[in-house]
Amino acid sequence: MSETMRAVRITGHGGTEVLGPVRVPVPEPRADEVLVRVAAVALNNTDLWTREGAYGRPGDPDALSGWRGPVDFPRIQGADVAGRIAAVGARVAGDAVGRRVVVDPAVYDSDGPDANPVGLMGSERDGGYAEYVTAPAGRVHDVTDSPLTDDQLAALPTAYGTALGMVERARLAKGETALVSGASGGVGLALVQIARARGARVLAISSGAKADAVREAGAHTVVDRGRDLGGQLRAAAPEGVDVALDVVAGDLLAEGLPLLREGGRWVVAGALGGYGVAFDVRRLYLHNAQLIGSAMHTPRHFGLLMDLARRGALRPVIAAAFPLEQAARAQERLAARSHVGKIVLHPRAA
Missing domain, CATH: 3.90.180.10 (Medium-chain alcohol dehydrogenases, catalytic domain)
Incomplete structure (x- = not known):
């Protein structure tokens, strides 16, 4: 050497x-x-x-x-x-x-x-x-x-580790609807893949030019972040979402929080859209919603990720x-x- x-x-x-x-x-x-x-x-x-x-x-x-x-x-x-x-x-x-x-x-x-x-x-x-x-x-x-x-x-380590940490902390379950922001990025694509593998219905936010790649990763529906995002989200999920897996924050959090169903969970692991956020706190406590911060993963999460890697379950x-x-x-x-x-x-x- x-x-x-x-x-x-x-x-x-x-x-x-x-x-x-x-x-x-x-x-x-x-x-x-x-x-x-x-x-x-x-x-x-x-x-x-x-x-x-x-x-x-x-x-x-x-x-x-x-x-x-x-x-x-x-x-x-x-x-x-x-x-x-x-x-x-x-x-x-x-x-x-x-x-x-x-x-x-x-x-x-x-x-x-x-x-x-x-x-x-x-x-x-x-x-x-x-x-x-x-x-x-x-x-x-x-x-x-x-x-x-x-x-x-x-x-895998940071992007998929962060994504798996978010999904675990959100307690995402089969059959729930998951909103994924920044879906064409490293963490975003990982979130789409993992949420889909969990049996969730995946609603992803991306640019129109990258929508096909996000669908290929497993998203059921992709909305274009560049035009009337709130209207698109309400149309795509008229009954709301159970979990938001968010690496953007900023205005998205303020605009999207009312989309959570009763007992919904909004997990934040990034601030691509800005770290200064103002939102109507009534939408949080009146609906028993949870706002969860998620920084990377725990050793247990990473062990789960490596099990998936050994099986080739993620690509x-x-x-x-x-x-x-x-x-x-x-x-x-x-x-x-x-x-x-x-x-x-x-x-x-x-």
């Missing part, structure tokens, strides 16, 4: 100019860690927002900040890693070397199955925009026998792949939001 590796780091908050290819030492796994040779790493909106410092802080929403606070620069980005174990720490069984794996990127607040994520690989610790990355052995999942490609496996859509050195170009493509599915980088480790 080479003593150095290629990586792409951010040196501060800013535009893509802060992304820079470098050669750095290959990280050494600690006693309870493994070293993963990265085959593919998927991009997420969190890559953009961490680079831009767009998360804000409690009491100061406009502050430059990472996912959970200040970022320790320089930082190798990349939460979503698929690859093979190249080496193990002193307290990890040596027969793990060579196994094909997906890394759970979350840093949790405890060791239990329902622990909350309080950090993220690529933000609070170095990630997979590199030939190698270390991870705790307990957060690395063996998917050697999965029929999915490396690119598809890399597409992530890959929009484009770039070599590692083109990370800035890949992030620009992600920010343009003209694609459907996931964008991945290939470090091509030796």
Whole structure:
């Protein structure tokens, strides 16, 4: 193994100019860690927002900040890693070397199955925009026998983990009607697929140009976000929806909350439409509705996701792949939001 590796780091908050290819030492796994040779790493909106410092802080929403606070620069980005174990720490069984794996990127607040994520690989610790990355052995999942490609496996952790966390927290049941916002994005497509697999009727919001791809992912009905959204939603679901799976928030939450049926659940895991929201709180308490925040997944959720991956029960859509050195170009493509599915980088480790 080479003593150095290629990586792409951010040196501060800013535009893509802060992304820079470098050669750095290959990280050494600690006693309870493994070293993963990265085959593919998927991009997420969190890559953009961490680079831009767009998360804000409690009491100061406009502050430059990472996912959970200040970022320790320089930082190798990349939460979503698929690859093979190249080496193990002193307290990890040596027969793990060579196994094909997906890394759970979350840093949790405890060791239990329902622990909350309080950090993220690529933000609070170095990630997979590199030939190698270390991870705790307990957060690395063996998917050697999965029929999915490396690119598809890399597409799972953040997008599908977030989606499965939303669906689980919403307690979505067979036969219910689920509204999915931002349905052509990485999390949105995952939500469509998972909700459909749960036996829900899926009502998706997307642009007209991407509607066919969203239907192919499993949506029963797709409404165009660009024209009279409220009218379209009321026409498509005249009896209301049981669950909203929302990565947009903004005006959609205020306009859509009255669509919830009695006891409905509105789950928010993003703010693409804006984080400042005003809504009629009477529509919440008079109808026993629930407004639920959902940040990523728990260890239990991620275990369920990996079971689906081993069976090939989910089929992530890959929009484009770039070599590692083109990370800035890949992030620009992600920010343009003209694609459907996931964008991945290939470090091509030796």
